[in-house]
Amino acid sequence: MVNKNPSDILPDKIYQRDEIILEALKISNVTYDRAVCVSEINEFLTDKQRAEICGSSPTTVSSIIARNLHRLLEMDRVLKAGQLSRRIYYASREVYTVENVRLPEKVTSCRRRVLRMVEEAVEQGGRALRLCEILDYAADFQELQGYSLKMIGKSVHSLLESGNLKIVKTVRGDGRGLSLYLPAAYEASAYLPESPATWLEFVMSVFREIWNRHVAEAEGGRRKIAPVTTDEIRVAVAATNRFPEKMRDSWALLNALQGLARTRNPSLKKIRRPNLILLFWIPVEVDESEIETADKYICDTERIGEAVRRACLRLGRPVKLKEVAAEIERDALLKPVFPSRLRIRLSHLTRKHSRSLNGVKYLRVRWQVHRTGKINGEAHFYHQDLPAADNYVVYRQTVSDWQKLQPLRQLDSIKSVHSPLIALGRIRSLLQQADTVLTRLDQFGDAHTPLGIDEAEIEVFREQVSQVAGAAAHLLEIYAPEFPESPLEVKCELRGWTGKAVLQTIKDFCFETYKINKKTTGHSLKHAKLQRFRNPEFTDSTDYNPRFAAEYIYDETDAKIYIAKQWGGLECRLQAIFAHSELGLLRDSRFVLPALVSDDYNVRLAAVACLAFLPPSEINASALRERALNDIDAGVRQSALWAYGFVQGEKAEDLVMEIMIQDRSRQVREFAGTLAGHRGNFWYAF
Amino acid sequence: MKDTQPLGLKLQFPQRGTEKIIETATMREVIKRTLAIHPGNSLWYGMTRIGKTTTARYAVEKIYEAYSANNPDAFRAVHYETGALARSSNDQKRGIKSLYNATLGRIDEGLYHKDLTETLVQELVYGLKRKNIGMVFIDEAGNMSLEAIRGMLMAHDAAKNMGHALSLIFIGMDDLPVKVTKLPQVNGRIQEWCYFEAYSLEETAELLSELHPHFANLEISNPADREQFQLIYDLYGGFPGHIIPLIRKIERYQAVNPEPITPVYLKTIHLRTALDKANSINRSREIYTNDLFAEDARRQKPSRKGAA
Numbered sequence: 001m002v003n004k005n006p007s008d009i010l011p012d013k014i015y016q017r018d019e020i021i022l023e024a025l026k027i028s029n030v031t032y033d034r035a036v037c038v039s040e041i042n043e044f045l046t047d048k049q050r051a052e053i054c055g056s057s058p059t060t061v062s063s064i065i066a067r068n069l070h071r072l073l074e075m076d077r078v079l080k081a082g083q084l085s086r087r088i089y090y091a092s093r094e095v096y097t098v099e100n101v102r103l104p105e106k107v108t109s110c111r112r113r114v115l116r117m118v119e120e121a122v123e124q125g126g127r128a129l130r131l132c133e134i135l136d137y138a139a140d141f142q143e144l145q146g147y148s149l150k151m152i153g154k155s156v157h158s159l160l161e162s163g164n165l166k167i168v169k170t171v172r173g174d175g176r177g178l179s180l181y182l183p184a185a186y187e188a189s190a191y192l193p194e195s196p197a198t199w200l201e202f203v204m205s206v207f208r209e210i211w212n213r214h215v216a217e218a219e220g221g222r223r224k225i226a227p228v229t230t231d232e233i234r235v236a237v238a239a240t241n242r243f244p245e246k247m248r249d250s251w252a253l254l255n256a257l258q259g260l261a262r263t264r265n266p267s268l269k270k271i272r273r274p275n276l277i278l279l280f281w282i283p284v285e286v287d288e289s290e291i292e293t294a295d296k297y298i299c300d301t302e303r304i305g306e307a308v309r310r311a312c313l314r315l316g317r318p319v320k321l322k323e324v325a326a327e328i329e330r331d332a333l334l335k336p337v338f339p340s341r342l343r344i345r346l347s348h349l350t351r352k353h354s355r356s357l358n359g360v361k362y363l364r365v366r367w368q369v370h371r372t373g374k375i376n377g378e379a380h381f382y383h384q385d386l387p388a389a390d391n392y393v394v395y396r397q398t399v400s401d402w403q404k405l406q407p408l409r410q411l412d413s414i415k416s417v418h419s420p421l422i423a424l425g426r427i428r429s430l431l432q433q434a435d436t437v438l439t440r441l442d443q444f445g446d447a448h449t450p451l452g453i454d455e456a457e458i459e460v461f462r463e464q465v466s467q468v469a470g471a472a473a474h475l476l477e478i479y480a481p482e483f484p485e486s487p488l489e490v491k492c493e494l495r496g497w498t499g500k501a502v503l504q505t506i507k508d509f510c511f512e513t514y515k516i517n518k519k520t521t522g523h524s525l526k527h528a529k530l531q532r533f534r535n536p537e538f539t540d541s542t543d544y545n546p547r548f549a550a551e552y553i554y555d556e557t558d559a560k561i562y563i564a565k566q567w568g569g570l571e572c573r574l575q576a577i578f579a580h581s582e583l584g585l586l587r588d589s590r591f592v593l594p595a596l597v598s599d600d601y602n603v604r605l606a607a608v609a610c611l612a613f614l615p616p617s618e619i620n621a622s623a624l625r626e627r628a629l630n631d632i633d634a635g636v637r638q639s640a641l642w643a644y645g646f647v648q649g650e651k652a653e654d655l656v657m658e659i660m661i662q663d664r665s666r667q668v669r670e671f672a673g674t675l676a677g678h679r680g681n682f683w684y685a686f
Numbered sequence: 687m688k689d690t691q692p693l694g695l696k697l698q699f700p701q702r703g704t705e706k707i708i709e710t711a712t713m714r715e716v717i718k719r720t721l722a723i724h725p726g727n728s729l730w731y732g733m734t735r736i737g738k739t740t741t742a743r744y745a746v747e748k749i750y751e752a753y754s755a756n757n758p759d760a761f762r763a764v765h766y767e768t769g770a771l772a773r774s775s776n777d778q779k780r781g782i783k784s785l786y787n788a789t790l791g792r793i794d795e796g797l798y799h800k801d802l803t804e805t806l807v808q809e810l811v812y813g814l815k816r817k818n819i820g821m822v823f824i825d826e827a828g829n830m831s832l833e834a835i836r837g838m839l840m841a842h843d844a845a846k847n848m849g850h851a852l853s854l855i856f857i858g859m860d861d862l863p864v865k866v867t868k869l870p871q872v873n874g875r876i877q878e879w880c881y882f883e884a885y886s887l888e889e890t891a892e893l894l895s896e897l898h899p900h901f902a903n904l905e906i907s908n909p910a911d912r913e914q915f916q917l918i919y920d921l922y923g924g925f926p927g928h929i930i931p932l933i934r935k936i937e938r939y940q941a942v943n944p945e946p947i948t949p950v951y952l953k954t955i956h957l958r959t960a961l962d963k964a965n966s967i968n969r970s971r972e973i974y975t976n977d978l979f980a981e982d983a984r985r986q987k988p989s990r991k992g993a994a
Contacts, residue, residue, distance in 0.1 A: 416792065565797055570812045573797075574790075581791050605817065632755045635816045666758065 012075060020049050021068050025078060026092040034102040035081030035089035038066050110147055114155040115164050117141045119183050127193040128168045128180035131156060156181065168192060172200035172260070172267075199246055203256045204267055206236045211283060224292035227271060227280035230254060257281055278302060300336035304345050307334045308369050309383040317452025318372045318380040318389050321346065346381060376400050377532075377552065382451075391450035398440050399461060404531070405433060407468040410584055414475060417582055418606045419598065421486060424479040425591030426584045427472050429490040433585075434469035438462065491588040494533055495615045496553030500546045506563055508682070530562055531555040531585070557587055560613045569686045571642050578609035589614050596623055601633045608636060612643035621649035628655060634665040641672060646683040653677075700938060708896040710889065710926075713741045716880045720745070723877045724821065725851035727842055731863050732882025735927025738857045739767075741882075742823040749821065761820025761851065764789050770829045778837030779803050781830060785838050786810050789819055803837065807844045814841075815850040822852070828860030832869055839875045885924035891915040893926060897933045900947050917949050921956050932956070 014022075024044045028036040031044070042062055045053070050061050057064065069090055072078045079091040081101045091101040121129055121137040129137070131153065138144050138152050159165040160181070167179040168188040182191050196202035210228045218225040234253055237243070246252040261268040261281070271280040273293060282291055297303045304324070311319040311327040319327075321343055328334045328342075336345065350371040353361050370385045373393035382389035410430055417423040441462050444450060450458075480486070497505075532552045543549040557579075564576035586592075592614065595607035608627060611620045624647065627640035641659055645652040653676070660672035675686065720728045730738050742765045749763040766788035782803065786793045790813040798806065814820075827835065838854055845852035856862065856876070867873045885893060887906075894901035894915065904911035922928040935955050936947065945951060 413792075565794060570809060573809060574813050574816060577794055577797075578791065580794070602817075633818075634755065635818055639816065664756070 014075075014077070017053050017064070018068055018072055018077075020045070020053060021065055022072065022077065022092060024049070025069075025090055026094055029092050029095040032104070034104055035079070035091040035096070037087040037089050038062050038069065039087075041065055041069075041090070110144075110151055111155045111158055111162075111164075113141075113143045113147070114138070114152055115159055115183065117144055118156070118159075118165065118181065119186075122182060122186065122191060126191070127197075128182040128188070128191050130171070130177035130180060130197060132177045134181065171197050172204065199243055199252075200256055200260060202242060203233065203237065203253065204260060206233055206240070207257075207260075207268065207281060208283075210236060225282075225286075225290055227282050227291045227293060230257065230279055230281070233257070233281070297333070300338055300340075300345065301349060303334045303336055304328075304342070305349060305369055305383070307331075308346070308349075308381050310334075312381075312383045315452065317392050317450075318382040320375075320378045320380050324381070346379075350381065373397070374551070386451065388449065388451040391444060391448055392452055394440070395444060395450040395453055395458070398437055402433070402437050402461075402465065405430075405585060407434070407465075411468065411471050411475070413581065413584060417584075418600065419582065419592075419595040419603045420479055421483055421591050421595050422582055422586065422606070422610065424476070424483055424486055425490055425586045425588055427475045427479060428488070429492065429584075429586050429588070431469060431472045431476065432490055432492060434465050434472065437465050438469070441465075487588070487590050490586065491590070494531070494587060495556040496533065496535060497556050497559045498535075498546045498550040498553050500550075502554060502559050502563065505559075505684070506567055508684075530558045555587075556615055557583070557613050564613070564684060568684045571639075571686045572646070572684050575609040575612050575639060575643065575646075578606050579613040582606040583610050583613070587614060589617065589620055593619070593623055596627055601636060604631065604633065604636045605639055608639045608643050612639075612646045616647040616649075621647050625649060625655060628659060634663075634668050637663065637665070637668050638671045641668075642675065642683070642686065645675060648683075698942075700934075707740055707744045707747070708893060708926075709744065710737070710885075710893060712882065712885070712889070713737065713744055716741055716882070717745045717748070719878055719880060720853070720855055724853045725842070725845070726853055726877035727839065727875055728853070728855045728878040728880060729827075729863065729866060729876045730855060730857040730880045730882065731859065733884070733925070734859055735925045736882040736884060737926045738882055739765075739825055740926070742825060742855065742857055745821075746823065760818075762818050763821040763823065764819055765823035765825065767825040768827060768829055776803070777831045777833035778840065779806065781834030781837030782806050782810060782841060784830075784834070785822065785824070785841055786813075789814055789822060790817070803840070804844075807837075807840050808848070810841050811845045811848050811850055811852070814845065814852060815848065820851050820853065821855065823855045823857060825857045827856035828858035828862040828865075832865050832872060835866065836869065836872050839872060842875065885919075885926065887915060887919045887924070890919045890922075890924050890929065893929060894918065894933075897930065898936065900936075913949050914947075914952060917952055921953075 021041065024041045025036065027044045028041050032040060039062065042050075042065060045061070053061055053064050066088075069078060069088075073080055073090070077093065079093060079096060079098060079101055081089040081091045081096075082103045083089070084103065089103050096102075117138055118129070118134055120141070121134060124137075125133070134156060135149050135152060138147075138149070144152060156165065160167070164184055165181050166184050166188070168182045169180045169192060170178045171180060172178075180193065180197065182188060196205045207228055210232050214226045214228065230253065237253060238247055246256075257268060257279075258270070260266060261270045261284075266284050268281050269284045269286070269288075271282065271288060271291070271293065277299070278297060280291070280293055282288070297306060307324050307327040308319065310331075311323050314327070315323065324346065325342055328336075336342075346369065349369040353363055355361050369381050369383060370389070372380045372382050372389045374380065375393055375396045380393050407430060410426065414423050414426050417426065441458060444458055449455065532554055535547075535550050535553045537548055538551050539548045541549050541551060561576045561580050564572045565580070568576060583592075589611065592607050592610045595603050596611075598604055598607070604627070608624065611624055614620060621644060624640045624644040628637055628644055631637045631640060637659070641656065644655060649655070656672050656675045660669055660676060663669050663672065716730065720730075730741070732738050746763045746765045749761070753760045753762060768784050779798070783793055783798055783806075786806070786809075790810065793806075797809075801809075814822075824838065835856065842852050842854055856866070863879070866876060891901070891904075891906045895904070896902070901914070904914060906912050906915055918929065918932065922932065932952075932955065936952075939945075939955065940947075
């Protein structure tokens with residue numbers, strides 16, 4: 001059928017379209033058993049019929065039906081039963097007459113239904129509602145069955161625009177509505193929610209309660225206000241038993257607080273102190289200067305870290321364990337809760353890496369305390385990773401190492417050395433040490449000044465060292481010309497023993513082993529002022545091999561002399577005393593070997609004792625053997641024989657037997673007889 | 687006698703030569719007696735400047751010259767002077783320490799404080815045995831306390847037990863002999879006592895002859911020569927310690943301005959020193975009043991705590 005221009009439509013003519021509509025009206029009337037509206041007529045059209053009705057017209061079917069029905073009404077072909085709201089209800093004359101046509105029961109609009117629903121919900125809840133709550137209520141509201149949530153939501157906004165609903169308050173939402181709605185006829189003050197409507201509002205209310213309490217306490221105590229911690233809020237929330245589903249999520253509270261602090265209109269302000277886990281929360285309008293954060297720590301790690309920080313700031317330099325402990329004593333709030341040893345805790349704090357449960361090593365994000373190094377075996381810590389802090393340790397260790405050398409005493413004792421060549425070696429060694437120290441001091445320029453040390457102190461120390469170097473240089477002028485062929489540089493490499501090796505040596509020959517354990521020996525070794533130096537093979541203190549686990553090891557010669565003097569027999573002790581007074585800090589046997597052929601028996605005796613305690617070598621051993629066999633003095637032969645065995649020279653037992661039989665001195669033969677059978681570390685016991 | 691050198695000091699250092707010890711009969715006698723009782727302890731006593739220290743050093747020198755490593759009976763000797771040891775509760779140990787330091791070298795202070803006295807003695811004797819030191823001359827022994835001397839004698843006893851022959855010779859003045867006899871344990875261990883007397887005129891003449899060629903050319907039987915010997919003997923009492931400086935002065939002045947050595951010459955040299963000494967003493971007495979002397983005496987008063 002060709003759609004005609006409306007102006008061409010004859011008013012009285014029934015077109016095909018009209019017939020379709022009339023037929024649908026009839027069916028609809030019969031079905032509904034009453035007058036029907038356009039949409040109800042449309043329900044009974046097939047798609048083909050709809051296509052016929054619309055044709056090529058862009059107008060909707062409902063509009064065309066409505067227009068045609070209007071024309072048919074004028075033609076008196078249909079009845080207009082009535083109008084409800086905006087809908088006109090029609091009836092077919094073939095089905096109804098004017099007298100018996102029925103309209104549907106009074107129909108309420110969605111808006112009206114929604115309004116009714118909101119009123120009912122408000123009455124039931126006793127307060128204004130958010131949109132999400134309205135929608136939740138609508139799900140069970142009978143009258144709105146069949147209405148989509150979108151429709152209901154639109155109706156709410158429509159009612160708001162028309163003034164049937166009003167917004168009485170906005171709340172912190174959780175994505176499900178910020179406004180509280182109330183029917184316009186209701187008094188707002190009577191229906192404002194007494195308790196927080198949302199999780200965020202609830203958290204905020206709990207925060208306010210705690211904050212007000214802190215403010216009251218601060219005013220009473222005339223001090224700054226203590227901020228609120230996450231833990232305080234957590235405890236308060238848990239006590240209310242509200243929002244249990246939120247409390248089951250360990251991150252919910254923190255996320256809520258973060259949300260309250262991070263929005264464009266924040267209510268809270270978050271305070272985080274550097275390197276500390278514990279967060280503080282204050283109202284956004286409060287200034288940080290009004291609050292006191294000093295006494296709040298989440299765990300012992302933070303307390304100890306804070307103690308280190310305060311100690312460092314107080315003293316202006318890296319601090320050691322005792323100073324950290326003293327700082328903790330000053331403030332009871334810094335005292336750790338759990339009774340682990342402070343040394344262990346600090347050790348944990350300084351670790352850069354940690355291990356997960358499955359053993360994977362990872363870099364720690366929060367690294368509070370930095371271990372700057374050791375001074376005299378005592379670890380030092382600083383709260384920041386600063387080169388100046390490391391330089392402090394280097395400087396102090398340098399000073400300590402220098403003082404341990406006892407340079408003035410060394411200078412003084414050089415005059416009593418029997419052998420001039422050994423004296424020369426000691427002078428050169430002292431000069432080298434002084435040069436090393438001065439070179440190290442030179443690195444502390446302007447940009448590398450150690451923390452807590454002023455330049456004047458460094459200059460004073462430099463002057464002291466220079467004076468010693470000057471005195472040694474003066475002595476060198478006296479001794480050096482006598483030995484033009486002597487080495488110009490002294491070998492300073494030291495051979496080291498671990499504490500365990502020292503202990504084992506003692507236990508091998510000392511009968512009082514029950515008195516000697518790691519603790520007592522370690523204690524006495526520490527106080528014996530044995531020369532120690534950094535172990536070049538050190539890797540990790542937890543290494544199973546003690547050679548790699550020891551950060552510092554003892555000078556072998558010093559250790560031997562110490563053991564000999566403390567626990568050695570008469571011969572051993574005598575030789576140790578000779579060696580100690582002769583050698584000083586000299587460890588280079590090139591200055592000792594020539595003294596073996598001196599005319600002075602005192603010099604030869606001292607040289608033998610020195611070689612016994614210097615690190616053993618084939619050259620030293622063979623020189624001792626030669627003296628034991630050929631020296632003119634019986635005393636020197638005896639000493640050399642013992643020394644040869646002590647350094648565990650090759651076939652020492654055979655040499656002993658040989659001398660026991662063939663030496664020209666009865667005294668030496670008897671002495672060799674007493675040596676026979678000694679092996680290993682038992683030479684110490686002789 | 688005036689110095690005739692032109693004005694302007696022209697400094698000339700005295701010639702330093704090796705000190706020559708003149709062996710005298712007294713020295714020979716004392717040394718022989720001391721060696722005769724080896725290993726035995728001796729006490730040498732005499733006034734100051736009488737030659738005790740010189741004798742000891744001479745003995746050490748002779749022993750050194752005679753020493754031979756091939757002689758099993760040979761031994762070495764050491765001479766040293768002790769300082770004043772302040773009294774303490776353990777003087778015996780301090781005596782041993784003194785002996786140790788002089789013969790073996792500086793003792794380890796840690797061991798000194800830690801070890802018992804007997805242990806230290808044992809170590810000392812072991813070291814002496816090793817160095818074959820058989821005789822130790824302890825000079826100025828009058829400075830030491832009786833307990834310190836007793837401690838040293840412990841070393842002698844320990845040496846006997848350890849098969850080492852050790853003789854200790856205590857040399858001194860002051861109250862050394864009286865002190866030693868106070869304790870039988872000490873007195874009984876001194877086997878020889880040597881008293882150094884002043885030289886006689888003849889011995890003085892003999893000494894002077896050895897010291898300077900001028901006196902070597904004199905004859906004591908000649909009255910004129912005897913006058914010089916007598917003058918020196920009267921002035922210096924036969925004490926070698928006083929005579930030898932005179933000889934040095936004679937040599938010094940003779941080197942600058944040779945003159946005949948006459949009694950007047952000798953007296954002049956002596957008086958130059960003696961008069962200046964008397965004038966110095968008299969003048970110092972005038973300057974320092976009695977109050978100042980009293981103050982000085984008060985300062986020198988021993989403290990109540992007893993340490994001398």
